[in-house]
């Protein structure tokens with residue numbers, strides 16, 4: 001009887017020991033491979049990868065429905081736990097009646113996240129991931145983009161837009177206030193007012209730094225000169241469409257360096273095409289604009305996607321992880337959209353390792369041979 005008891009006790013102990021090893025090694029694995037680092041962006045530090053929120057509230061392109069909010073929150077939480085603090089959003093995100101939805105959700109998610117975190121203190125999972133709860137480097141950083149709507153023609157209208165964003169977020173300071181696009185190509189006079197408005201937002205203490213989106217090298221240079229004149233208003237970021245599917249040279253990277261800010265690569269997965277999950281027999285649903293876009297892009301992208309898959313296999317990563325890692329190797333901060341927990345977890349696996357120089361070059365060459373690049377944002381300037 002006592003021999004039976006002690007055998008059972010040994011088995012139980014062994015099971016406990018093995019399960020502890022599994023749990024701990026699982027966590028260490030996540031900590032080692034997926035812990036997101038920090039990089040400089042002008043005067044501030046941001047996470048080395050960020051989360052995009054365009055799909056949160058967008059029915060047209062992303063088939064959003066409020067019933068998805070729980071799943072989006074799960075994706076949010078896993079990204080926060082891994083060390084992502086940078087969240088890119090915009091006051092125009094959310095289609096029609098859902099306008100502003102992304103900012104509302106960002107505020108709600110962070111409040112819920114912090115609440116769950118404080119309720120969870122006994123388990124202290126957050127420390128296991130190496131995050132210091134009280135560290136300022138773990139604070140949510142909202143970088144919102146204010147749309148240069150035609151009626152926003154005065155500097156004051158941009159300040160009011162920033163205040164409206166803060167109201168939706170239920171916060172009192174943005175990390176970065178950005179102009180969503182430049183009006184230089186079609187309404188150049190509005191551009192000046194937008195720049196003064198951005199600087200005013202900073203002067204009023206409503207943001208930590210400013211940024212721009214869809215600016216080319218020349219426009220970024222002009223903007224940075226004006227910010228210098230305005231008592232050195234700090235520029236943290238400049239974001240452009242940047243992925244293996246875009247036609248990019250190094251000029252925009254250099255101009256971001258010269259402006260003292262970080263280049264943010266948006267749509268790093270080319271709206272999902274670089275995940276390699278789509279092909280001509282498996283396209284987004286009929287009526288979704290991505291369907292026609294992918295139909296046009298996929299045939300000419302075959303060799304690139306082949307290279308991407310081969311490198312992914314070699315590295316024992318997924319094509320998405322390789323595509324995102326490539327943007328990191330270019331010294332940019334990618335902001336990918338992840339709509340589910342699974343996508344977020346997979347994309348987090350893009351950090352903690354590096355493509356070799358040869359692999360980056362192989363991808364560069366495959367990208368330069370694309371028959372058709374991803375279409376440029378219509379507002380992109382020189």
Ligand SMILES: NC(=O)c1ccc[n+]([C@@H]2O[C@H](COP(=O)([O-])OP(=O)(O)OC[C@H]3O[C@@H](n4cnc5c(N)ncnc54)[C@H](OP(=O)(O)O)[C@@H]3O)[C@@H](O)[C@H]2O)c1
Nearest residue numbers: 052053054088213266267268269270271272336337343346
């Ligand atoms: N400044 C600007 O004008 C501008 C323009 C565009 C985007 N942005 C910013 O950049 C962010 C990211 O860009 P994006 O959303 O255009 O595109 P993206 O990051 O290139 O692709 C995101 C989409 O790819 C799919 N996906 C992502 N990870 C996946 C995975 N691991 N496995 C399978 N599918 C995956 C998801 O869509 P499906 O599941 O539907 O395939 C997801 O919504 C935006 O949210 C926004 O914040 C800025």
